[in-house]
Amino acid sequence: MKISARNQFTGVVKTVHKGAVNSDVILDIGDGLEIFANITNEAVADLRLAAGRQAMALIKSSFVILTPDRNLRTSARNHLAGVVAEVIHGSVNSEVKLQLPGNRMLTAIVTVDAIKELALVKGSPCTALIKASHVLIAVDA
DSSP: OOOSOSEEEEEEEEEEEEOSSEEEEEEEEETTEEEEEEEEHHHHHHTTOOTTOEEEEEEOGGGOEEESOTTOOOSOSEEEEEEEEEEEOOSSEEEEEEEEGGGEEEEEEEEHHHHHHHTOOTTOEEEEEEOGGGOEEEOOO
């Protein structure tokens, strides 16, 4: 299967915290990086998610918010710090590739104005913010 989500990170389920309707799933993708996903309990059961299970986090590039402030306080559960590896400028939106630890690349689509306002250029430190509810989890069938 091919998928349009630009950000695909494989890892191992670290924990599953079940709530009344949704569960918080923490996926360890290595090199000290974890991705938090908030998915329905039904999805947890269907995917047979439990500690130790291999899984993949899928994140659309348009769901990624960027900030040069590594210590920005926000409700987004995912804070992935890296360095801008490339900026591909468009007329309205631009694509930013963020180099993460472990030679992982994260892609974000942001407005041209945001690139200017945040002074995002190759080599600048940058943190990606992603809400846990914007993370999809996939497993091999």
